[in-house]
Amino acid sequence: MALRVFLWARSLARWCKGTRAMAKGKLSGAEIVLKVLEEEKTEILFGYPGGAVLPLYDALFQQKAIRHILVRQEGGAIHAAEGYARSSNRVGVVLVTSGPGATNVVTGLTDALMDSVPIVCLTGQVPTHLIGNDAFQEADTTGITRPCTKHNYLVKDVDDLARVMRDAFYVARTGRPGPVVVDLPKDVLQAMARYTPPPAKSGAHLSYRPRMRADADAINRAVELIAGAKRPIFYSGGGVINSGPKASKLLAKFVGKTGYPITSTLMGLGAYPSRNKQFLGMLGMHGTFEANLSMYNCDVMVAVGARFDDRVTGKLSEFAPKAKKIHIDIDPSSINKNVMVEVPVIGDCATVLGQLIKRWGEVKAKPDAKALNKWWAQIAKWRARKCLSYEMNDDVIKPQYALERLQALTRGMDVYFSTEVGQHQMWAAQFLQFDKPNRWLTSGGLGTMGYGLPAAIGAQVAHPKSLVIDVAGEASLLMNMQEFSTAAQYRLPVKVFILNNQYMGMVRQWQELLYGGRYAESYMASLPDFVKLAETFHGTGLIAKKPSEVDDVIKEMIRTDDMVIADIRIDPLENCFPMIPSGAAHCDMLLGPADKAATPVSEEGMVLV
Amino acid sequence: MCRVREAAPRGKDDQVSEDGIERHIIAVLVENEAGVLARVVGLFSGRGYNIECLNVAEIDPEAGQSRITVVTSGTPQIIEQIKAQLTRLVPVHKVSDLTQEGPHVGRELALIKVRGRGEKRVESLRIADIFRAGVVDSTSRSFVFEITGAPEKIDAFIQLMAPLGLVDVSRTGVVAIARGEKPI
Numbered sequence: 001m002a003l004r005v006f007l008w009a010r011s012l013a014r015w016c017k018g019t020r021a022m023a024k025g026k027l028s029g030a031e032i033v034l035k036v037l038e039e040e041k042t043e044i045l046f047g048y049p050g051g052a053v054l055p056l057y058d059a060l061f062q063q064k065a066i067r068h069i070l071v072r073q074e075g076g077a078i079h080a081a082e083g084y085a086r087s088s089n090r091v092g093v094v095l096v097t098s099g100p101g102a103t104n105v106v107t108g109l110t111d112a113l114m115d116s117v118p119i120v121c122l123t124g125q126v127p128t129h130l131i132g133n134d135a136f137q138e139a140d141t142t143g144i145t146r147p148c149t150k151h152n153y154l155v156k157d158v159d160d161l162a163r164v165m166r167d168a169f170y171v172a173r174t175g176r177p178g179p180v181v182v183d184l185p186k187d188v189l190q191a192m193a194r195y196t197p198p199p200a201k202s203g204a205h206l207s208y209r210p211r212m213r214a215d216a217d218a219i220n221r222a223v224e225l226i227a228g229a230k231r232p233i234f235y236s237g238g239g240v241i242n243s244g245p246k247a248s249k250l251l252a253k254f255v256g257k258t259g260y261p262i263t264s265t266l267m268g269l270g271a272y273p274s275r276n277k278q279f280l281g282m283l284g285m286h287g288t289f290e291a292n293l294s295m296y297n298c299d300v301m302v303a304v305g306a307r308f309d310d311r312v313t314g315k316l317s318e319f320a321p322k323a324k325k326i327h328i329d330i331d332p333s334s335i336n337k338n339v340m341v342e343v344p345v346i347g348d349c350a351t352v353l354g355q356l357i358k359r360w361g362e363v364k365a366k367p368d369a370k371a372l373n374k375w376w377a378q379i380a381k382w383r384a385r386k387c388l389s390y391e392m393n394d395d396v397i398k399p400q401y402a403l404e405r406l407q408a409l410t411r412g413m414d415v416y417f418s419t420e421v422g423q424h425q426m427w428a429a430q431f432l433q434f435d436k437p438n439r440w441l442t443s444g445g446l447g448t449m450g451y452g453l454p455a456a457i458g459a460q461v462a463h464p465k466s467l468v469i470d471v472a473g474e475a476s477l478l479m480n481m482q483e484f485s486t487a488a489q490y491r492l493p494v495k496v497f498i499l500n501n502q503y504m505g506m507v508r509q510w511q512e513l514l515y516g517g518r519y520a521e522s523y524m525a526s527l528p529d530f531v532k533l534a535e536t537f538h539g540t541g542l543i544a545k546k547p548s549e550v551d552d553v554i555k556e557m558i559r560t561d562d563m564v565i566a567d568i569r570i571d572p573l574e575n576c577f578p579m580i581p582s583g584a585a586h587c588d589m590l591l592g593p594a595d596k597a598a599t600p601v602s603e604e605g606m607v608l609v
Numbered sequence: 610m611c612r613v614r615e616a617a618p619r620g621k622d623d624q625v626s627e628d629g630i631e632r633h634i635i636a637v638l639v640e641n642e643a644g645v646l647a648r649v650v651g652l653f654s655g656r657g658y659n660i661e662c663l664n665v666a667e668i669d670p671e672a673g674q675s676r677i678t679v680v681t682s683g684t685p686q687i688i689e690q691i692k693a694q695l696t697r698l699v700p701v702h703k704v705s706d707l708t709q710e711g712p713h714v715g716r717e718l719a720l721i722k723v724r725g726r727g728e729k730r731v732e733s734l735r736i737a738d739i740f741r742a743g744v745v746d747s748t749s750r751s752f753v754f755e756i757t758g759a760p761e762k763i764d765a766f767i768q769l770m771a772p773l774g775l776v777d778v779s780r781t782g783v784v785a786i787a788r789g790e791k792p793i
């Protein structure tokens with residue numbers, strides 16, 4: 001009975017609203033927001049309701065085009081949107097309320113800014129006449145998020161709403177992608193306005209026009225330098241992935257044409273197939289011996305969509321000291337920011353790679369085969385060092401072993417990996433392999449613990465049929481574990497593969513190597529029983545304590561249809577090698593436990609993070 | 610309109626000091642929207658760049674455009690970064706490094722209040738005359754002078770006023786424009 005009354009009231013309300021709107025040809029601000037989301041082909045909203053956004057939730061309730069995923073904390077919503085965006089090359093959309101809802105997304109916005117992830121985040125705001133009054137749940141959202149967004153807007157007039165929303169998507173998605181906040185006062189969501197569909201040919205943005213094509217001159221100089229190289233290396237980054245799958249294809253094509261070696265940043269993994277012989281593995285602080293030494297010794301470096309982050313360069317004054325550098329980037333401010341380069345090439349990775357390939361063919365460029373053979377022979381020697389080898393053990397699970405097994409048992413599957421932040425993340429980067437872009441979701445620039453689970457949820461929403469695995473540390477996982485409840489609600493069968501060392505392992509490693517083994521606050525006492533935790537969230541819990549149990553747990557995890565937490569109890573004291581201590585050069589790598597005393601970290605190095 | 614000054618010594622705007630630090634006048638054409646000034650100022654403070662002075666005013670109400678003039682200093686690499694970062698801001702139309710791009714005129718306006726009687730009062734008026742500063746307000750015990758010119762000229766004027774009863778100074782910071790026929 002009650003239900004019927006409710007349904008009747010609802011249809012009456014819809015009817016009233018319909019006639020009212022029809023009579024005036026107007027829509028509410030909330031409806032306009034949804035209209036533009038539809039225009040932008042948004043299918044999913046990750047959000048959490050509250051007073052200021054109730055008009056939007058009410059409008060959402062009355063439509064079917066857009067699906068809302070209710071997270072358990074707004075921080076989860078934005079990481080989920082990041083996972084969704086990065087795994088699908090679409091814009092991730094977030095909806096949160098004013099005040100605490102908005103402040104809870106600040107970490108995720110910063111994360112998306114650092115890693116150039118396209119996000120549109122709609123935040124509720126108190127009604128315009130209360131702004132500045134310290135009203136209930138008021139926060140200066142545009143003020144707070146100004147430094148952690150690509151751009152943000154406060155909409156004060158419902159007549160501006162559609163334009164601003166379209167603008168927000170355009171800015172988030174084009175150029176170097178990034179997060180954009182649209183702050184929506186409640187009265188603007190309720191006000192009525194005429195909705196006009198977007199102009200058929202949308203004109204160029206007034207002041208924001210990213211450059212896609214590079215100057216012919218820069219292309220010519222780059223090709224000349226690349227063709228004349230004796231010890232060349234490609235160094236690719238997340239920009240290739242952001243540019244879209246075509247960029248990855250063209251990268252592989254160009255690298256193939258040259259026959260040169262290629263390394264990748266953490267964010268760039270997957271842009272070039274890891275299994276290809278020309279791939280040297282990841283570079284940087286925990287990169288491979290061969291990648292870092294090739295960078296150190298190269299004479300021509302081609303940076304493609306990478307930004308010379310300090311985790312990559314190590315000591316700047318000794319970064320690739322003999323190299324002439326070519327830097328391809330869509331963001332002119334990335335050029336000469338950390339490292340001065342000889343040939344800046346400003347443009348979109350896919351476009352520029354296409355231009356390079358074309359020019360390469362036109363001038364019939366031929367690499368110096370003799371020099372290249374010598375270079376590869378040298379690289380083979382570095383490779384022979386087998387820097388990722390580890391000591392196998394029958395009693396204790398080595399994290400490297402667990403990941404090797406995970407890699408082997410998921411090989412060829414339609415799989416996405418996310419990670420949390422710490423040692424497990426670096427091991428995952430070293431031991432997992434990728435044939436395709438968009439399959440690797442990790443927090444690189446900001447290094448946000450708690451990213452992996454919500455990101456996996458977002459990726460699973462985007463790819464409901466795929467296998468999505470969060471390679472987690474037990475400490476990081478606890479930072480956003482409320483999102484298990486989200487996974488449960490939507491039956492998202494994410495798999496959480498915990499490399500459980502019962503330590504904040506990365507912190508412990510630094511304390512061991514740099515702070516005399518004084519393990520201040522890096523032990524995770526009183527950890528939950530992860531098997532029971534999985535069960536309490538309506539999932540399946542598995543545990544492996546011995547190497548012999550690892551395969552079975554992984555197989556069981558893959559086989560299981562619902563959410564799984566696999567608690568892999570690994571060696572608590574294992575360190576992640578190779579390691580370039582902070583402030584050291586690429587040629588000063590610690591390769592294993594025996595190396596640790598050899599190179600004390602300099603005083604300058606100690607102040608670095 | 611807005612003025613952020615740091616205690617850096619004033620010199621010629623394209624002065625290069627021994628440590629390779631250069632001083633540049635940069636003109637920025639922006640969309641006149643809420644928060645645009647905060648974006649620019651936040652960029653400077655967030656990335657640790659210097660602002661010696663900064664001002665902003667709407668220059669084209671129809672097109673809704675404002676012009677910001679900022680005087681900053683840094684190594685050539687930092688100056689390039691500053692310009693690239695400014696250009697990256699979504700509401701920025703154009704960034705022009707007047708110092709680099711050639712000859713330009715830079716002017717500042719100041720209002721200076723001097724309080725006093727007798728000989729000192731007469732002396733302040735005489736100096737104002739030499740500097741072509743006008744009197745825009747006066748009481749029996751005070752003057753407000755208006756002076757425009759290069760910042761160094763204003764510095765010199767203020768210095769001379771100090772012993773004569775200087776009580777208040779308000780300066781606009783430099784506004785600048787390129788010489789010749791070409792617009793920004």
Ligand SMILES: Cc1ncc(C[n+]2csc(CCOP(=O)(O)OP(=O)(O)O)c2C)c(N)n1
Nearest residue numbers: 422423424449473474475476503504505506
């Ligand atoms: C939000 C946040 N807080 C603190 C840190 C600093 N931090 C980096 S790694 C790490 C330890 C991570 O521990 P765990 O998740 O167990 O991963 P492990 O290193 O043990 O594999 C910490 C505290 C961080 N990256 N993010």
Ligand SMILES: [Mg+2]
Nearest residue numbers: 473474503505
């Ligand atoms: Mg741990």
